[in-house]
Structure formats: structure tokens, C-alpha cells
Amino acid sequence: MYLPEIDYVDVWSFPIMGPDAVDGVPAKFVDACQAVGRDLQCRWHGPSTYMQNCVWTVSTLDDGYCHLALDAGPRPRHKTAGTSPLKGFSFGVPHIEQPTPKLTALIAGEVQDQLAGGPSYVQWPIEKNRLLMPSFRDGRAVWVVRSSDRVVTEIGALV
Structure with missing residues (x-):
């Protein structure tokens, strides 16, 4: 099967949790990725x-569509016993001009x-x-309990 080479207009990488702004990256992507990154730190089964050390990579095409990846990043020197690195993954994002929420x-x-579809099945986030x-x-991005349709909190505010 032939897959054409993709020519991205811009490619940016930044840490899962910060900084608040990254040169050239649309602020909405940094804000959205950081909110998800904060929540990835808790309520994990x-x-x-x-x-x-995970790293987000945003790659945009000239038509406004883009590709987002989350990779494990460099291995920490002192990792906790029994932990493993996140297996990286990527996916397409419909269009860059969506509102941040x-x-x-x-x-x-x-x-x-x-996370749920990988070999080390992960349920995230759970209540x-x-x-x-x-x-x-x-107008907000929120976590919802599907069975009761109850909003738990905004995405990025899990504890």
C-alpha cells in the first residue's frame, strides 16, 4: 500500500505540562494539551x-487540519520501581480553528x-x-458520568 509523504506547514513540540506559551504554537493547542496533560496525572486505573517527560507534538497542514502526538520523551534518571514509560500515540485533529474548549x-x-485501546489497557479518568x-x-470542556449525565469537573481540573 502506498502512503504519500505528508508535508507539514509547521511542527512544534513541547512538554506535557508546560510552559504556558510556546513560540509559534497556537495558544489554543497549548491550553488544550496542558489541560489534558494535567488530568493525565490522576484518576488512572x-x-x-x-x-x-512526555512531549506533545503538533503538526499542521496547509489546509488547517493537523496531527497531534504524545510521546514518552526522555527516560527519567530516577524512575519509580514498577513504572513503565507511556507508549506513544498520535491522531488527527479535525481543524485548527476550533474553539479551545x-x-x-x-x-x-x-x-x-x-489509552484504552492499547495492550496495557488503561481506564482514564475514573470516578x-x-x-x-x-x-x-x-461552552466548556468537561468530564461527565455518562450514566447520570452528571458533570464532574472541567477538563484540566481533576484532582
Whole structure:
């Protein structure tokens, strides 16, 4: 099968948790990725994984569509016993011109699907024994308990 080479207009990489702004990266991507990155640090059910060194990579095409990847990044010197690196993954994002909350909910859903679909099945995020679902509600990106349609918190504010 022939896959054409993709010519990205821009490619940016930045750490999972910071900085607040990255030269050239649309602020909405940094904000959305950081919100999802904060939530990835908690309410995790599955193998112990370190994510402190993970790196987001945003690649844009000339038509406004883009590709987002989350990779393990450099291995930490002192990792906790029994933890393993995050297995990297990537996915397409429909269009760069979406509002930040919609983009945040979309990225959270894609990351959730990637984690659940891997060989080391991960449920993220959970509340008690329920998987929370990302949603766009009233102009906000939120985590929802599907069975009761109850909003738990905004994406990026899990504790």
C-alpha cells in the first residue's frame, strides 16, 4: 500500500505540562494539551506509568487540519520501581480553528481512546468504578458520568 509523504506547514513540540506559551504554537493547542496533560496525572486505573517527560507534538497542514502526538520523551534518571514509560500515540485533529474548549474535549477523547485501546489497557479518568467521558457543554470542556449525565469537573481540573 502506498502512503504519500505528508508535508507539514509547521511542527512544534513541547512538554506535557508546560510552559504556558510556546513560540509559534497556537495558544489554543497549548491550553488544550496542558489541560489534558494535567488530568493525565490522576484518576488512572491500569499499569503504573510515568508521564513527567512526555512531549506533545503538533503538526499542521496547509489546509488547517493537523496531527497531534504524545510521546514518552526522555527516560527519567530516577524512575519509580514498577513504572513503565507511556507508549506513544498520535491522531488527527479535525481543524485548527476550533474553539479551545471543543479542542480540549476532542483531545481528551482521543487520548482516552488511545489509552484504552492499547495492550496495557488503561481506564482514564475514573470516578469510583465509572469511566468519565469528555464532553463539550455550555461552552466548556468537561468530564461527565455518562450514566447520570452528571458533570464532574472541567477538563484540566481533576484532582
